[in-house]
Amino acid sequence: MTLFLQTVLNGLVLGGIYSLAAVGFSLVFGVLGIVNLTHGIFVVAGAYGALLFFGQIGIDPLVAIIPIGLVLFAVGYVYQRTIIQWAVSRASLVASLVVTFGVAMMARNGLQLVFGPDVHTITPAYSFMSLTLGPLRMDVVRLVALGASLVLLVVLALVLARTHFGRAIRATAQQPLAAELSGLNVRNLHGLTFGLGAAMAGASGAIIGIVQPFTAASEVAWTLNAFIVVVLGGIGSPAGALVGGLLLGMINAFTAQYIGPSLTQAAMFLVLVLMLLVRPSGLLGNAFGESR
Amino acid sequence: MGAALSEQSQAGPTGETLLQVSGLAYDYSGVSAVSDCSLELPRGKITALIGGNGAGKTTSVKMIAGALRPRSGRIILDGQDITNIPAYQTVELGIALVPEGRLVFQHLTVCENLVLSGHVRRARERCQQNLERVFDLFPRLKERQGQNAGSLSGGEQQMLAIGRGLMTMPRILVLDEPSLGLSPILVSQVFSLVRKLNEEGISVLLVEQNVHHTLAIADYAYVLEKGRVVQKGEGQALLKNPNVKEAYLGLA
Numbered sequence: 001m002t003l004f005l006q007t008v009l010n011g012l013v014l015g016g017i018y019s020l021a022a023v024g025f026s027l028v029f030g031v032l033g034i035v036n037l038t039h040g041i042f043v044v045a046g047a048y049g050a051l052l053f054f055g056q057i058g059i060d061p062l063v064a065i066i067p068i069g070l071v072l073f074a075v076g077y078v079y080q081r082t083i084i085q086w087a088v089s090r091a092s093l094v095a096s097l098v099v100t101f102g103v104a105m106m107a108r109n110g111l112q113l114v115f116g117p118d119v120h121t122i123t124p125a126y127s128f129m130s131l132t133l134g135p136l137r138m139d140v141v142r143l144v145a146l147g148a149s150l151v152l153l154v155v156l157a158l159v160l161a162r163t164h165f166g167r168a169i170r171a172t173a174q175q176p177l178a179a180e181l182s183g184l185n186v187r188n189l190h191g192l193t194f195g196l197g198a199a200m201a202g203a204s205g206a207i208i209g210i211v212q213p214f215t216a217a218s219e220v221a222w223t224l225n226a227f228i229v230v231v232l233g234g235i236g237s238p239a240g241a242l243v244g245g246l247l248l249g250m251i252n253a254f255t256a257q258y259i260g261p262s263l264t265q266a267a268m269f270l271v272l273v274l275m276l277l278v279r280p281s282g283l284l285g286n287a288f289g290e291s292r
Numbered sequence: 293m294g295a296a297l298s299e300q301s302q303a304g305p306t307g308e309t310l311l312q313v314s315g316l317a318y319d320y321s322g323v324s325a326v327s328d329c330s331l332e333l334p335r336g337k338i339t340a341l342i343g344g345n346g347a348g349k350t351t352s353v354k355m356i357a358g359a360l361r362p363r364s365g366r367i368i369l370d371g372q373d374i375t376n377i378p379a380y381q382t383v384e385l386g387i388a389l390v391p392e393g394r395l396v397f398q399h400l401t402v403c404e405n406l407v408l409s410g411h412v413r414r415a416r417e418r419c420q421q422n423l424e425r426v427f428d429l430f431p432r433l434k435e436r437q438g439q440n441a442g443s444l445s446g447g448e449q450q451m452l453a454i455g456r457g458l459m460t461m462p463r464i465l466v467l468d469e470p471s472l473g474l475s476p477i478l479v480s481q482v483f484s485l486v487r488k489l490n491e492e493g494i495s496v497l498l499v500e501q502n503v504h505h506t507l508a509i510a511d512y513a514y515v516l517e518k519g520r521v522v523q524k525g526e527g528q529a530l531l532k533n534p535n536v537k538e539a540y541l542g543l544a
Contacts, residue, residue, distance in 0.1 A: 167408050171397045178395035180359060182409035182456060183383040288399055 002135040007257045008250070013142045015249025017211065020149035021204035021222055022229035023156060023241035024197030030236025030288050031173040031193045033093050034084065037100040039226050040219030041107045042072055042198045046205020047122075047214045048115055054122050061122055061206045062148055068206050069199040076198025079103075081191040104219065111216035122209040145207045152203055156196075157238040169193050173236065173288040228272050234282030243283050247271075310335040310495050311356070311387075311464060316365035317519075318351050325351045328520040329365070333464065338486065338496045340510035340527060342503050342540065348519040349499045350392050353466050356497070357389035358382040369464075384414050386463030390470065392499075394453040398442030402433050405441050405452055410459035418461065426455040429485075447478040454485070465489060466497045471505070483509055503540040507531040515540075 025039045046068050053064035087099040129140040160166035172179040172189045180186050208214065208222075225248065233244020248268065255267040275282070311333035318326045326348035333339045343349050354360040356367055358379040367375045374382060379389070397405050406426060410419040427434035430451040436444060441452055450470055457465055467486065471479040483505050490496050500506040507513055510527035515536060523536065530536050 164408070164411055167400065167404050171400060171405075171408055174397045174399055175395045177359060178391060178397065178456075180379040181357065181383065181389050181391060181395075183380050183412035183460060184408075185378075185380045 003257065006136055007253050009136060009138060010257075011250035011253030012246065013138070013146045013211075013249070014252055015246035016146040016149040017204065017208055017245075018225055018229055018248050019242045019245025020152055021201060021208065022226035022245055023153060023238050024200035024204075025223075025226035026230045026233075026235055026237070026241045027169075027200075028194055028197040029230060030286065031169055032080075032190050034088070034096045034100070034194075035227075036194075036197070037097065037223055038079070038104045038107065039197075039201055040221065040223035041104050041111075042076070042201035043205040043208065043222040044111065044214060044216060044219040045107075046072065046202030047209035047218075048111065048120075048205075049202065050206035050209040051115075051120055051122055054124065060124055061210050062144065065148070065152075065203045065206045068202045072202035073195040073199040075195075077191045077195035079198075080194035081187070084194070085187070085190075104223070108216050108219055111219075115216065117215065117217075119213045119215050120209075121213045124210060127210065139211075141210050145211045148207050149204065152200065153238045153242055156200060160238065165192075170288065228268055231272055231280075231282055232275055234284035234286060236287035237284065240282060240284040240287060247283075308334050310370060311497075312366075312368040313352075313356060314366050314368075316352060316355050316367070317363045318348075318355060318360055319363055320351075324519055326355070326362075326519040329355075329516065330521055331514045331524070333495055333497055334512065336490070336493060336495055337511040338490050338498060338509055338527075340498045340500060340506045340513035341516055342500055342506055342513060343516035344501070344540070347516045349516055350468055352516065353389060353468050353497065353499055357387055357466060359389070383409075383412050383460050383462075386414065386461070387466065388457035388460045388462035388464070389466040390453045390457045390468060392468040392472065394446075394449045396441040396444070396449050396452050396456070399440055401438055402441055402444070402452060403437040406433075406455055406459050409456045412460045415459060415461040419459070422459050422461065426458055429458075430455055447474050447481075450474060450478075450482065458489075462494060464495045464497060466499070468499045469501060470498075471500065471502045479505065503536070504531075507536075 021043050024042070025036060028034055028036050049068040049071070050061040050064045053059040053067070054061055083099060083103065084096050087095040126140045126144070131138050131140060131143065160169060168179070168184050168189055171182065172184060172186050176186050229241055229244035229248050232247050233242070234240035251267050251271055252264050255264045259267070309332050314330045316326055316329040329348065329352045331339070331341065341349055341352065351360065355362045358374070358377050358381065361376060365375070366373065369385060369387065374385060400408070406423055407419065410422055415422060432448055433451055433455060436448070441449065444452060454470065470482045474482065479502065486496055486498060487509050498506055498510060507527040507530050513525065513527050513530050514521050515523040515530070523530065523533070525533065
């Protein structure tokens with residue numbers, strides 16, 4: 001029983017991180033219709049950013065989330081308004097798949113060039129503390145990571161639900177023409193949405209940096225994780241990302257504990273295929289519905 | 293109160309013509325959809341643009357609203373050239389297009405749909421009054437303000453689409469096929485609503501296939517065929533025109 005509870009706890013923590021790492025991908029997919037294969041780069045860039053802030057000037061990764069988010073927001077906005085926008089307007093939405101794949105490849109090699117191929121970790125003072133609750137044990141960093149992820153997800157959900165900016169993003173996702181006719185600058189909103197997605201990915205990267213080792217090559221796994229989370233939970237909403245992320249976290253934790261750590265990937269893909277067969281729109285469906 | 297959404301308070305001193313469109317043309321990837329659309333919209337009147345399927349009506353009004361960029365031609369609003377101004381900015385100049393097929397934001401509530409367009413700069417300060425005004429006009433929308441727009445009936449969605457346009461306090465309300473897919477009773481209601489809004493001072497450009505109803509309320513009308521304006525005249529006169537009768541009213 002203790003083992004079971006401990007596994008659930010591990011799954012929750014992992015799931016919270018997966019959710020945050022995927023929510024930007026989900027938003028971009030839902031609003032712009034773009035499968036952004038550069039997403040994992042934003043995550044890893046966030047982790048490297050946190051590494052720099054921590055290593056060079058000793059700023060805690062959780063504080064570094066703010067500057068990292070701002071920088072990645074700007075990078076994401078410019079990237080969408082230039083390269084992605086060009087590809088989509090000259091060819092098609094599918095072209096963005098090829099373009100983002102290519103950019104991801106270049107960025108991964110660029111990161112390797114700058115930071116080297118070695119595995120990095122970030123170890124703030126609280127890294128080696130742990131809490132015990134009866135027989136259960138949990139590292140403080142992991143709880144902090146889960147908490148920070150949940151806070152950011154809730155903030156994003158509130159922004160989308162309650163603000164004019166959030167309404168504008170949702171409206172643009174559903175009916176771009178009507179959004180334009182309602183006075184919304186759709187191209188600009190697409191850029192802002194992409195920037196927001198990149199910022200959330202960067203924030204998750206800073207958090208991931210304190211709980212897991214990472215390299216430039218980790219970006220592939222984070223893009224893939226985001227994709228699976230979206231398929232499981234549903235496109236476009238923080239709630240969908242949370243559900244999908246927690247599910248993926250649980251699958252991972254339980255497979256590693258009860259079947260074998262080498263089979264986690266296999267289990268993830270098995271569930272992915274099953275979900276696509278049974279409920280292709282994900283558990284919570286597409287937040288923007290059939291209107292696309 | 294009645295004039296809250298109209299332009300009476302800000303009507304300029306200029307002449308009779310509010311909007312002048314000349315020689316608009318548009319191609320969809322090489323295929324001509326509109327080759328020569330020219331029309332004038334008198335201030336404070338109802339002007340109709342009629343024609344069959346594929347005549348280029350929707351393409352024409354999309355160009356006027358800035359949602360499509362014309363290949364050639366000019367659009368002049370109150371003396372200002374607005375030909376290449378995008379749609380999100382023509383709204384600020386007072387042109388509101390209620391698009392064909394309504395295109396309400398299905399997963400936003402009724403209230404969110406309205407407040408979103410009411411947030412344009414020209415109307416932002418009066419958003420709350422405008423909302424009340426739209427709810428006065430359409431009590432059904434008030435009852436359903438918290439529901440998702442996708443759950444509304446077709447007629448209610450049309451009301452919402454018109455309300456969304458009114459929230460921007462338009463000088464020109466462009467309605468693209470507002471009667472499409474509505475029951476006969478609702479069609480009559482839409483036409484009397486158009487008349488009512490016009491009486492409150494909003495200039496209307498009405499695009500319709502329902503020629504009979506349209507010509508009955510239009511001050512002036514243009515007939516579009518294969519992308520060009522082939523006839524024009526006062527609504528009542530066109531109603532009696534033998535060519536129009538034969539082509540659009542099914543009468544020989």
